[in-house]
Amino acid sequence: MDRIDAMRAFVAVVTEGSFSNAANTLQLSPQLVSKYVSKLEEQLNIRLLNRTTRKVSLTEAGSHYFGHAQQILLNIDDMESQLGGLQQNPKGVLRISAPVSFALKHMAKLITDFQMRYPLVTVDLQLTDRKVDIVEEGFDVALRIGQLKNSSLIAKKVAPIRVVLCAAPEYLNKHGTPTQPKDLEHHRYLHYSYMNMDSKDNIHQLLKAKYLKQGSEFRSNNGDVLVEAAIAGAGLVLQPTFIISEAISSGKLVVVLPEIEPEALGLYAVYAHRKLLPHKVRCFIDFMEGYYGTPPYWDESIP
Structure with missing residues (x-):
C-alpha cells in the first residue's frame, strides 16, 4: 500500500465528512477509500476514525494525525508544483565541462545566448582537456571531441570537427x-x-x-x-x-x-541519463543542436 495515497484518502474522508464524498473527490470507489484508511490504521496500530452508519468522526489520535498528515500532503503538493515549474522554466546551476581551446574560442557567445533565452539558469563552465567523470565529479553535461567509443553515457553529436x-x-x-x-x-x-x-x-x-x-x-x-x-x-x-x-x-x-586529411571527428554533448533528464540539461542540449551551423561557421572559409 502506498502510504501517501492512504494518507490522502484519510484526509479526504475527514475533510469531506464521509467515505462516499471522499471517493467522489478522489475519483476512487468508496470501497477502495475505506480499504486505504483501514490499512493505514493497521500500519499505525491505532484507530483514527469512529465509524457509524450515518457519519464518521475523528478519534483523539486521529485528530492529532490529521493535522500532521494535512501538512505533509501540502508540503508534497508544494514540492511537486515547484518541480513542475522547473520543467516549464528551467532554473538552477548547470555544470558543464568543456575542452579548453574550443570553449575559449566558441562557447562565450553560446552561453550568453543560452542564458538570454533561459535567464534563470546559472552556468558553471569548467575548462579542461582531461576526460572528466561526469557522475563522480558532478557535471550535468560534458563536451567532448573525438570518435566516441561505446559507453554507458549518452552522447549527442553537436558538430563535425575537421x-x-x-x-x-x-x-x-x-x-x-x-x-x-x-x-x-x-x-x-x-x-x-x-x-x-x-x-x-x-x-x-x-x-x-x-x-x-x-x-x-x-x-x-x-x-x-x-x-x-x-x-x-x-x-x-x-x-x-x-x-x-x-x-x-x-x-x-x-x-x-x-x-x-584525417577523417572528421565530432563534437559531442555527453550526459549520464536519458530518462528523467533535468529540464535545464535538455534545454542546453537542444539549444546546442545546429547552433554552430552545417558546416560549422569556422569551416566556411576552408576548402
Missing part, C-alpha cells in the same frame, strides 16, 4: 612543401599530447611513426600554443579547424597534404 595539417609559409619556403606523405619524415612536427595516434588514418600513422622514430621537438597539451608556434615557423601542426581556421584565412598558415 582536423588539418598546416605550416607557416616561411617554414615551407625554408624547408620545402611536402607533396607526398613520405615527405613528412623530413619535417619538424609539433605534437599535441592528447592526439589519438591509434587512428587508422594515413596521416596519423605517418606522424606516429615519425614521432616514435625521432621524437617530437615540441609537444604540448594545448593546441593554441602549438598553432602559435607553427605560425612562428616551428614546424608542421595537426589541429582542428575550430582552432586553426583564422590563421588559415589570414594566410599565416597553409594547409599541407589536403588529400590525406
Whole structure:
C-alpha cells in the first residue's frame, strides 16, 4: 500500500465528512477509500476514525494525525508544483565541462545566448582537456571531441570537427612543401599530447611513426600554443579547424597534404541519463543542436 495515497484518502474522508464524498473527490470507489484508511490504521496500530452508519468522526489520535498528515500532503503538493515549474522554466546551476581551446574560442557567445533565452539558469563552465567523470565529479553535461567509443553515457553529436595539417609559409619556403606523405619524415612536427595516434588514418600513422622514430621537438597539451608556434615557423601542426581556421584565412598558415586529411571527428554533448533528464540539461542540449551551423561557421572559409 502506498502510504501517501492512504494518507490522502484519510484526509479526504475527514475533510469531506464521509467515505462516499471522499471517493467522489478522489475519483476512487468508496470501497477502495475505506480499504486505504483501514490499512493505514493497521500500519499505525491505532484507530483514527469512529465509524457509524450515518457519519464518521475523528478519534483523539486521529485528530492529532490529521493535522500532521494535512501538512505533509501540502508540503508534497508544494514540492511537486515547484518541480513542475522547473520543467516549464528551467532554473538552477548547470555544470558543464568543456575542452579548453574550443570553449575559449566558441562557447562565450553560446552561453550568453543560452542564458538570454533561459535567464534563470546559472552556468558553471569548467575548462579542461582531461576526460572528466561526469557522475563522480558532478557535471550535468560534458563536451567532448573525438570518435566516441561505446559507453554507458549518452552522447549527442553537436558538430563535425575537421582536423588539418598546416605550416607557416616561411617554414615551407625554408624547408620545402611536402607533396607526398613520405615527405613528412623530413619535417619538424609539433605534437599535441592528447592526439589519438591509434587512428587508422594515413596521416596519423605517418606522424606516429615519425614521432616514435625521432621524437617530437615540441609537444604540448594545448593546441593554441602549438598553432602559435607553427605560425612562428616551428614546424608542421595537426589541429582542428575550430582552432586553426583564422590563421588559415589570414594566410599565416597553409594547409599541407589536403588529400590525406584525417577523417572528421565530432563534437559531442555527453550526459549520464536519458530518462528523467533535468529540464535545464535538455534545454542546453537542444539549444546546442545546429547552433554552430552545417558546416560549422569556422569551416566556411576552408576548402
